[in-house]
Amino acid sequence: MARICLPANLSAQEKRVLDRAVERRRELRAGARLIRAGARMDALYVVRSGSAKSCGVLSDGEEYVRAFHLPGEVAGLEGFAEGRHSCEVVALEPLSYCRIPIGRLELLMETLPGLRREMLRLLGRSLEEAQRARAEMSMIDARARLAGFLVDLSRRLERRNLSATHFRLSISRRDIARHLGLTLETVSRSLGALRRASWICVRARHVELLRPEALAALMAR
Amino acid sequence: MARICLPANLSAQEKRVLDRAVERRRELRAGARLIRAGARMDALYVVRSGSAKSCGVLSDGEEYVRAFHLPGEVAGLEGFAEGRHSCEVVALEPLSYCRIPIGRLELLMETLPGLRREMLRLLGRSLEEAQRARAEMSMIDARARLAGFLVDLSRRLERRNLSATHFRLSISRRDIARHLGLTLETVSRSLGALRRASWICVRARHVELLRPEALAALMAR
DNA sequence: CGGCGTGTTGATTATGGTCAAGTTCTGTGG
DNA sequence: CCACAGAACTTGACCATAATCAACACGCCG
DSSP states (O other): OHHHHOOSSOOHHHHHHHHHHOEEEEEEOTTOEEEOTTOBOOEEEEEEESOEEEEEEOTTSOEEEEEEEOTTOEEOGGGGGTSBOOSEEEESSSEEEEEEEHHHHHHHHHHOHHHHHHHHHHHHHHHHHHHHHHHHHHHSOHHHHHHHHHHHHHHHHHHTTSOSSEEEOOSOHHHHHHHHTSOHHHHHHHHHHHHHTTSEEEETTEEEESOHHHHHHHHTO | OHHHHOOSSOOHHHHHHHHHHOEEEEEEOTTOEEEOTTOBOOEEEEEEESOEEEEEEOTTSOEEEEEEEOTTOEEOGGGGTTSBOOSEEEESSSEEEEEEEHHHHHHHHHHOHHHHHHHHHHHHHHHHHHHHHHHHHHHSOHHHHHHHHHHHHHHHHHHTTSOSSEEEOOSOHHHHHHHHTSOHHHHHHHHHHHHHTTSEEEETTEEEESOHHHHHHHHTO
């Protein structure tokens, strides 16, 4: 478990200790809720297999998607802000995950310097990514944003030793749109454009990246 | 110092200890750089007076503004991601600030549980804010985004007991634009629209919020 | 096979970007 | 103190991208 989610900075000893604090082998069906918005933050969650989305609602009731969580990634970090979760986390497909109770985590942070650093690193990375994404959102056109999204997915899957070029897109067009700040029509059209250019091959929920370099190059305008 | 930046969760004792770790009374002239992108993260910075911006460059060389730092706020948190800073932090006007060496901070986190929680809270908040901002960026029109920005500034100034309705806008239109994902022309036009509606009064760098409720209401569409 | 949710495609429109011409502001040196 | 230069800002005309509205196709479930 520690190997799955927090590999970098933990010593073998630390991993073992953390391992014992983790509740393993939990499951959720597609569409089920992992975290309820407004709930007290009492744990962090690590995806083992499947995927989930974090989403919030804007003041006008419109939903937006903050992040997707792939295997090995952590959900629930935003809860540190106020001690309660500010967004829903929902399984996109059958999900298996681990749960780390926050109390135990705080306890362990007392004694494990590597864990402290790792938690700060995780939060820092999320922050970094959110800020970069925000910048791209306004400076890059729809097609390039979508390309960037696919490349990002691909890289994250690769890190988990899953195929980087050939994957099932368990995220709906609608959720992609709400994540990239587009409409689902625009997502559809942009996918079409990438397909026509033969950068990618899409059939329904199945995607293949034919020219990842070309996709990545789009980001640089 | 601890009172300025980390007021919430620290005991008097903890504040005293943290206080001793802080290097105080540093100054910078307008336009000078507080943090250089790419530099090893060796400290966090807390603004005492004046203001600063964090900005990065996109792959095509275009600059974007990640955040503004007002008195009492912390700059440099993104450095936790990789142990080095990913963006420049630049003074927008004469700046006075404190510096907290990262080594000492990590040391203190070992013994001060309140400080641990506070650091996580700071990062969580930044994350939260970045994600919300990103959502608004695509779902809300330019005028409302600008209104939201002004209201946000106002609230942050208020927290530091500065006037919430009447302040000097030390941020250029260009930086506002780059922060909100707009062009400076659009910022100018939107300010004009708000002025014509008599929600605000702008003269050069000086702003007065005449109807904050109306501005805030714009956000809810 | 039929029905519904999901996705695609098309026509039109609106918002904000771009380019360009001015205006105000600020700071500097005579 | 005034004149001037450069930067910051404003305003206008035009245009491009993506939103909106709408019809239709596909795939997955019963």
